[in-house]
Amino acid sequence: MTTAREAGFDVCHTCLALSASGSGHCVRCGAHIHPRIPDSLQRTVALLIAAIVLYVPANLLPIMTTDQFESSQDSTIIGGVVILWNMGSYPVALVILIASVLVPIGKILTVAMLCWTVGRHLPVSPRQRTTLYRITEFIGKWSMVDVFVVAILVALIQITGIIVIRPGAAALAFAGVVIVTMLAAESFDPRLLWDDEPEKPDE
């Protein structure tokens, strides 16, 4: 098993072609290429910290406000889950709980764990870590569901004088969390997971 780096090549992420190492651009498609993403771990950790910072207002501020007759009521992400649960809409409450709470936290913890194992050269199975990385990449955009729900409810519930829904500041903060964690997953170079792999004979 030979890696591109051992053979003196850089792999293109856009078209998979092999170019002479250090050439900077792919011979086939012209995309920027690097042996490894430069400063991958530092960039990823910086983006994770940004995500944690944004996660605070995303949960403390209201994601939307409902004006019903004379009264108005703010609701947070967690508050929305609780209301749905009390209404008996368990499946939707679970979808929002998973997409808006468990997935962002799980993503931040998973990517942080991957950075830590790479930085410390811990002997954890590269295959299992790659699976974790792929799950993180795949579920990234699904957290945006709650932001879209706010957009849809705001457009639909506009019966002036009776009930009106307005977007809250947490929606943007939460969208920020989702985007920043997606960028963090993108800036993490999964090839780092395999770089410590000892040479194994072909099986």
Add this chain to the structure above:
Amino acid sequence: MSETASVGCPECDLLGEVPSLVPGQRARCARCGYVLAVCYDDPYARAWSFSVAALVVLAIAFSFPFLSIAAAGVTNSMTLVQTVLYLSQYGADGIAVLVSIFVILVPVLMLVFIIALATALRADRFHPLLMAPTRWLFHLNGWAMVEVFAIGVIVSLVKLAAMARVSLGPSFWAYLAFTGLFLLAFSSMDRLTVWRDIERITTKTRPESGKG
């Protein structure tokens, strides 16, 4: 794909050879299992058809109400454009921009690129101006949130069903069809197939290059 291609795995850096594939087959990295190539029968006709169909149903989704609600004797309906307009009306311009980008702009750009690229490659032609959009196409994919928005519509529907009478408009069904067609259109464009065809066409038209 006609002959063996030397590739590197973008996720684990292992060198590999992708053999010629028959439709329905896919090639995976020997070490990490990453899907390197997928082979379809006449991929460009397939991608072109799904993309054009996707744009047609998206036009329908734009033209009719998505959902409508009846409460206290008043009805109100919502269209795709209104989701963006109301957000910016309440000062949530940031969210309005993000929704437009992820749900409308990125998917439509991708479909336009796919149509242009598939038309050219099917005719065995390529224009250098297509080079950059082809690169973008494969990077934009992670930011197209068509299917996420579709789930968002369903979640909103269930959320409201308890307190008001919600009915589905024609656009709801058109958007669900758009979601499916969009995913099929992009998945038809296998990047190794696309880039190898571009390479073959561009080296063929340059007479001094005897490669191939």
